[in-house]
Amino acid sequence: MGQVITFGEVLMRISPRGKKKFIQSNMVEFFFGGTELNVGISIANFGGKVKHISVVSDDFIGETAIAYINKFGVSTSSIAFSKRPLGVYFLEIGAVMRPSAISYNRSHSSFSEIKPHMVNWEKALRKGEWFHWTGITPALSQEAFNILKEGLTLAREKGMTVSTDPTYRSGLWKYGKDPKEALAELISLSTVFIGGINEINEVLGTNYSYSNEDFIAASTDLMEKFPSIEKVFDKIRTSLNSSWHKIRARMWNGKEFRETEDLDITHVVDRIGTGDAFAAGLIYGLQNYDDYKAMEFGSAACALKHTYEGDVNLATVKDVTAILEGNISGRLNR
Numbered sequence: 001m002g003q004v005i006t007f008g009e010v011l012m013r014i015s016p017r018g019k020k021k022f023i024q025s026n027m028v029e030f031f032f033g034g035t036e037l038n039v040g041i042s043i044a045n046f047g048g049k050v051k052h053i054s055v056v057s058d059d060f061i062g063e064t065a066i067a068y069i070n071k072f073g074v075s076t077s078s079i080a081f082s083k084r085p086l087g088v089y090f091l092e093i094g095a096v097m098r099p100s101a102i103s104y105n106r107s108h109s110s111f112s113e114i115k116p117h118m119v120n121w122e123k124a125l126r127k128g129e130w131f132h133w134t135g136i137t138p139a140l141s142q143e144a145f146n147i148l149k150e151g152l153t154l155a156r157e158k159g160m161t162v163s164t165d166p167t168y169r170s171g172l173w174k175y176g177k178d179p180k181e182a183l184a185e186l187i188s189l190s191t192v193f194i195g196g197i198n199e200i201n202e203v204l205g206t207n208y209s210y211s212n213e214d215f216i217a218a219s220t221d222l223m224e225k226f227p228s229i230e231k232v233f234d235k236i237r238t239s240l241n242s243s244w245h246k247i248r249a250r251m252w253n254g255k256e257f258r259e260t261e262d263l264d265i266t267h268v269v270d271r272i273g274t275g276d277a278f279a280a281g282l283i284y285g286l287q288n289y290d291d292y293k294a295m296e297f298g299s300a301a302c303a304l305k306h307t308y309e310g311d312v313n314l315a316t317v318k319d320v321t322a323i324l325e326g327n328i329s330g331r332l333n334r
Contacts, residue, residue, distance in 0.1 A: 001287045002129025003049040005160075007151060008036030008137045009111035010054050010065050010079075013272070013311055015091045022092060032068045033311025034087075035134045035167070038273045041072045042280030042301065042313040046320075048287070051075040053124055053151075057086040057110045072312075080118035082110035091272065094242035100271060112140040114147060121151045131155040132283060133190075134165045135199075138182050139172035145182055152189040156228075161286075163192035165279050168202045180205065187226050192286070193219075194279050196234035212250065212257065219252035230254065231286075233295055235278045235302060243268050245306065249278070249299040251291060258292045263303040263323070270309045277305035277313035281320065300324050 011034045016025040040050040052074050056062035058081035065086060066076050087106035094100040106112060125131070131152065138145040155162055166183050173179045183203055187193070197208050200218040204225060208218040219232040231253040238246040244266050250259040281301025285294025300323040305313040 001048050001284075003051060003127045004040065004043050004130040004132060004283060005051050005053065005125060005128040005151075005155070006036040006040035006132050007053040007148060008034055008134065009087055009106065009109065009140065010034045010037055010052075010056050010069070011087045011089055011106065011311075012061065012065070013089055013091055015093060019093045019095045022090070031310040031312075032065050033273060035136050035165075035276055036132065037069065037074075038276035038311050038313070039132055039280045039283070040074050041069070042277055042305075042315070043284050044072045044074050045314060046280070046284045046317050048284055049075075049127075051078060051124065051128070053078045053119060055080045055082050055111045055114045055118055057081070058083055059085075061086050062110070078119065078124040080114075082113065082118075084108060084110040084113050086110055087112065093270065096241050096243050099242055106140070112144065114141070114143050116143065116147060116150075119147055119151070121154045125151070125155055125158060125160070128155065128158070128160055130283060130287070131160050131162045132164075132279065133162070133186065135167040135179075135183055136169065136172065138177075138186060139169060139179065142175050142177060145177060145186075149186060149189070152186060156189050161192065162190040163194055163279070163283055164190040165194040165275070166199050166203065167195075167275075168199065184226075188228060190226070191228055191230050193222060193226075193229050193232045194235075194282060195232075196236065200232075212259065215250060216252050216257050220254075223254060231291060233282055233298070235275060235299065238262070242271075245271075247274075247278075247299055247303050247306075249295045249302075251295050253291050256291075258295065260296050260299045263299060263328075265303055265306045268306045271306065273311040273313060274302050274305045276311075277315075278302035280313065284317075296324055 087109035208214040282298030285297035304315040
């Protein structure tokens with residue numbers, strides 16, 4: 001496996017213990033995460049080589065974040081420091097019919113005010129073979145968009161595979177750039193699209209439905225608009241309530257449509273980072289297996305993430321493989 005490069009904000013998550021609301025408790029716990037970082041750490045847990053590029057606060061919080069990332073074997077050699085604070089978000093974890101709730105405090109954070117001199121792309125990409133980005137990063141600031149585009153351009157010049165999860169969150173795009181145009185520019189520099197009907201409709205301005213037939217048509221339309229895109233993968237979540245979800249995935253690679261079986265998650269421990277776990281499992285899978293097995297691996301990795309507290313998927317290849325082999329009873333291993 002070649003080195004995977006991830007680029008994005010490192011966030012601190014603060015939550016009351018258990019599934020309490022903040023008003024119920026004066027005791028909290030924290031985790032480090034961030035969409036792209038979650039992907040990188042998960043791939044490292046699978047045995048992959050990963051470098052995360054970011055900017056963190058130049059204080060003990062930033063130092064702790066660096067130590068946390070290093071603990072998983074992810075390279076932090078291209079992470080810069082800033083006098084701005086690390087981004088934070090607050091999470092109340094839901095249960096049954098009560099949904100989870102998130103409040104972000106990331107405006108003017110260390111990463112959102114990233115500057116061009118903080119990233120040396122030629123050096124950062126020297127050993128890279130795969131670059132993964134999401135729609136979160138270009139939504140944060142014009143500089144973040146510009147720096148990401150510069151990195152993607154160089155990555156494609158170097159022949160790297162570029163995957164995107166073009167997550168669109170309207171509340172983040174506050175600096176004046178049109179999200180549809182911005183995402184289109186970056187998707188044109190990508191080769192693997194990790195997203196479903198909502199993301200495709202947002203980028204193309206279309207109105208495809210969620211059927212398999214429309215997924216194939218939408219994916220075909222996307223690949224015609226962006227010829228660099230070679231494969232499209234979609235994770236499908238069915239939420240019966242906050243605590244009970246079903247996960248499956250489907251794909252179109254221009255020749256073949258495939259779909260996985262549902263994985264039933266009857267007791268969700270932590271919902272955060274599950275889409276990132278799918279992306280990580282898929283990327284690892286595409287570096288080691290065929291398209292369908294890679295998608296199965298990503299779907300199983302996603303399901304397993306629901307069982308871990310925190311933003312990061314701690315599953316290993318052995319753990320995911322056991323799920324794929326049908327070992328879903330959760331029996332004690334001795």
